Amino acid sequence: MAPTKRFFAVLVSAALSFTSAPLATASVADSRPAAETPSAYNAHPKLVVLVVLDQFRADYLERYRDDFKGRGFKLFLDHGANFLDCYYGYANTETAPGHSTIGTGAYTDGHGIGGNEWWDLARSKDHPVTSVEDERYALVGVPSGEKTTPGSSPRNLRASTFGDELRLDTLGSSSVYGVSLKDRAAILPAGAAANGAFWIDQASGRFITSTYYMAQLPEWAQTFDDSGRIDQARQEANAPQGGNFYNTVGATPAAVSYELDFAKALITGADLGKHDTTDVLTLSISSTDILGHRVGPDSPDQRAMVDAVDTDLDSFFSWLDKNVDGGLGNVWIALTADHGIAPVPAVAANFGLDAATINVQKLVADLNDALNLKFSPGEKIQYLLDHQSLPYLVLNPAAFDRAGINEQEAEDAVQKALPQAFADLTKPQELKAPATSKLPPTPALFRSFTRLQMAGGQLPPTPFGELIAHSYTPNGGWYVMVVADAFQMAQMAPGGTNHFTPYSYDRHVPLDFYGAPFAPGMYHGRVEPVDLAATLASLLGVNQPSASVGHILTQALKPVSAVTYPKPVPVRTRAVHRIHAAADKSSAEAKPAAAAQNQ
Structure with a gap:
């Protein structure tokens, strides 16, 4: 077979396989001509x-x-x-x-x-x-x-x-x-x-x-x-x-x-x-x-x-x-x-859920105090940056660098200081007798994860661990991800609520x-x-x-042969365009050769 004809045959075969393959559904295969298969290329x-x-x-x-x-x-x-x-x-x-x-x-x-x-x-x-x-x-x-x-x-x-x-x-x-x-x-x-x-x-x-x-x-x-x-x-x-x-x-x-x-x-x-x-x-x-x-x-x-x-x-x-x-x-x-x-904390708390609000500003201040006590007693170094919001608490690398502390030591220190910082957000009510009504909600830390733990996959091998793994970002420098108990959130305006959790x-x-x-x-x-x-x-x-990791929702798709559109658009797909272009080229090349043979 001549090179031009062999190339054209391969092109036709590839194009037909491209256009005639049915979508990934549990339905029967489409029996319509390839050029009519619905796709973006023909404005369907x-x-x-x-x-x-x-x-x-x-x-x-x-x-x-x-x-x-x-x-x-x-x-x-x-x-x-x-x-x-x-x-x-x-x-x-x-x-x-x-x-x-x-x-x-x-x-x-x-x-x-x-x-x-x-x-x-x-x-x-x-x-x-x-x-x-x-x-x-x-x-x-x-x-x-x-x-x-x-x-x-x-x-x-x-x-x-x-x-x-x-x-x-x-x-x-x-x-x-x-x-x-x-x-x-x-x-x-x-x-x-x-x-x-x-x-x-x-x-x-x-x-x-x-x-x-x-x-x-x-x-x-x-x-x-x-x-x-x-x-x-x-x-x-x-x-x-x-x-x-x-x-x-x-x-x-x-x-x-x-x-x-x-x-x-x-x-x-x-x-x-x-x-x-x-x-x-x-x-x-x-x-x-x-x-x-x-x-x-x-x-x-x-x-x-x-x-x-x-x-x-x-x-x-x-x-x-x-x-x-x-x-x-x-x-x-x-x-x-x-x-x-999330529900407004007061609404959730009214039903008995521990829907506390978290004073992030105080949380950050208490963490800074704990870090100063550990690394720079008597000083007021800002180890956490300003303008913090949950779920990520962001560290100040320059402050740790001056103290000769690397990222892992810094994030570990914040992580270890978090439980006490949460405990200090609300002093527990001292009871001298059994309570006669529900006690007020109190902020509570569920889990925390350092950036290095997330980046290295050092997380629980559970569905919850997968949620945390999928939340890893290289942006934000050094940070610790904080997960409070369910129905708890950063302090909002009265009557307000928020979102940012794995719940x-x-x-x-x-x-x-x-x-x-x-x-x-x-x-x-x-x-x-x-x-x-x-x-x-x-x-x-x-x-x-x-980077797509999603699944095709085949359970909700009709058989391809049942998919119809009004006023069909007579536009050929790219593959069909290529077939016709190659055919035109092959025909044009064949004409001089045929003419030479006839002379």
Whole structure:
């Protein structure tokens, strides 16, 4: 066989095996021609929308199910695949790690994002840097006259997202965007290759971005910011004009509809869903978190917020149905959350749980005193850095270096001082007779782990140990991870609550899918948020994200032969393009040879 013909035969064989392989499901094999197999390459679906609800426990969907109307949450509960038992597989349940895990399909030990912020003394000695802070770039769209702050980027994200893989595999033909009120929630799930990410300037409420993505706002975004929609949101929230938008409007339903209106402007302005390959929008709703911290998960106000989100999602999904070619039949929607939330300590304590609050400032001061007593008696050296928050307590390497103490000795010393520091937070009540009512809760240390223990895998060989292992991050310098008893948290404003623990209330989140490949139903059995990226990447026919450890949720997938889309898009896959290109080349080379033989 001639070299050209042999190459063409191999190419055809490889391409056919690439396009005809069925998705990994328990269903029968697809019998349709390879070119019709649904995948991102032929714009099936036209658009993937990832909705992340910030601080949204999965039990909300059942507790408030009777409240829901239309096609908001009911789109998933009645017509989608609804996983009731989705739990994060790590202990550091915060916003930045959660959004990173959703996009990458990896834990913190894979994507590197351990918290919302951390100390990086090589970059700043006066404040912790945020998870997306990047002084190499500038913010775009901030009103003139406001204080200049560093730009933002996904520089700290050490793994690709499913959106990144889509961009890579389609050679940039697919568009990927992220939107949220928060910068980290817009940037991290979308990934490093995203076309853009947008979040609000907290003071003014204007949507902004960073020079990492673009030198100036697109015309459609500028038009939205100048449209008067900000003033409308302030009026709907009964917030004063000129006040900090994030603080006054962010905790109200007005911020949800405002954010979704911006998402509509983005979809229209960026022509999402109108390309030859699938596009992706990650949309993180922040208001549930802003309010939830203030009032807790059991407040009527939070229930009203959940109901408002339901109404606004109904409106948004109806808009998608009218504005995407083929309607919702050409859209996949995934719904999850970045973390759950603990009950307000007073509420949990009222039921007899040991729901104490932890005075972190006093805890750090007591630890500094203990370390001075051990290493520098009579002095007031700051062995722990300022601006501490749980679960990671960060050490000051320079202070230990001056005393000739290495990292292992330093972290071991903090770890050994922790039990007494916790005990000193609350002096036990002295009883002269049996108590006649429940005693007040007291802070208690459950476990602690040094950075070196986590990095070296010196952890319990148990499911709990795995949660800690998955929480390891190389960021933050020297640190000790602190795990207090369940239902205990750092001191909050009266009536408020928090999240950051390995306990189920912080790890339990919804995981729901709607779209052509998903078999509607209620699915029991443990799954994890890492499964979302793995499942979407598989269905789109692209590579798994670089650090993905998730499983493909085959139990919720229809047989491939049963997956249909309205208005099929006659776009050939890349493999078919290559076949035709090779055929054209082979034909062109064969014509001169044939002509020579005929002469």
